Amino acid sequence: MGGTHTTDAPLKALLGALIITAVVFLAELIAGVVSGSLALLSDAMHMLSDATGLIIALLAMLIGRRKATDRSTFGHRRVEVVAALFNAVVVTLVVVWILIQAIGRLGSGTEIDTTLMISVAVIGLLANAASALILMGQRHASLNMRGAFLHVITDMLGSVAVIVAGVVIALTGWTAADTLASLAIVALVLPRSLKLLTDSLSVLLNRVPDGIDLQEVERELLEIPHVEDIHDLHVWSTEGVNNLATCHLVIDEGHDSRCGVLDEAQERLRTFGIEHSTIQLEHRDHASHEVVCD
Structure with a gap:
């Protein structure tokens, strides 16, 4: 009701x-x-x-x-x-x-x-x-x-x-x-x-919403333990109210607890008002299979 x-x-x-x-x-x-x-x-x-x-x-x-x-x-x-x-x-x-x-x-x-x-x-x-x-x-x-x-x-x-x-x-x-x-x-x-x-x-035009600094978002994600690199970071809104994000996080080879990295990444994105995110976790040897967006 x-x-x-x-x-x-x-x-x-x-x-x-x-x-x-x-x-x-x-x-x-x-x-x-x-x-x-x-x-x-x-x-x-x-x-x-x-x-x-x-x-x-x-x-x-x-x-x-x-x-x-x-x-x-x-x-x-x-x-x-x-x-x-x-x-x-x-x-x-x-x-x-x-x-x-x-x-x-x-x-x-x-x-x-x-x-x-x-x-x-x-x-x-x-x-x-x-x-x-x-x-x-x-x-x-x-x-x-x-x-x-x-x-x-x-x-x-x-x-x-x-x-x-x-x-x-x-x-x-x-x-x-x-x-x-x-x-x-x-x-x-x-x-x-x-x-x-x-x-x-x-x-x-899927531009980054006002009030969100994409470089600051990237810095926050790179500070997560075991995250070595980040690419294909996109932040946008479909209707001007709710913000969405997608990104690829490269984690170190010896780290197997992916859930911890994922949880931390989503939590940090929420501090920017991004409630819905899609995050791909990968190792560096996966780069040969990637087509990175400019």
């Missing part, structure tokens, strides 16, 4: 956040068109990209929950990484669109209905705060969940920017504040979308 609850929690969190995001997107889109606020339309487009990303994340999570098969021996959780990559690309494209629109509007003096602009932005802020609370507890469950949580936090900051711009325009009549708010949203969103993009690509 407890395991089922834990597994379903990220799915329920994503679904709840998606419903809230979709409702706020529609409200901001309509209000942005009616009020003439580019900042509100910019925030609406960001909400649309988030909603799209959440839908893809939901589908990816459903696929990722399928068990490993003879054809997919690592399971299907990497589908979530592909979804996170797609989400990052969509958000980045939306940000570029917002930037182009904001630059084009500089100095135009477009009339803006600040009452509607501020009202909808406040609703958006409250809705994003609710989504953030829903996703907060699950943000470390996967790269997908982390991306969804970061985007909701960014949405909150975007809503604040729209509210501030609306208040400035209402008090001073300086409509350029709306364009500046749009640029502020771009500044908030772009670094996060690019970070999610690079993180997703890093996982898909």
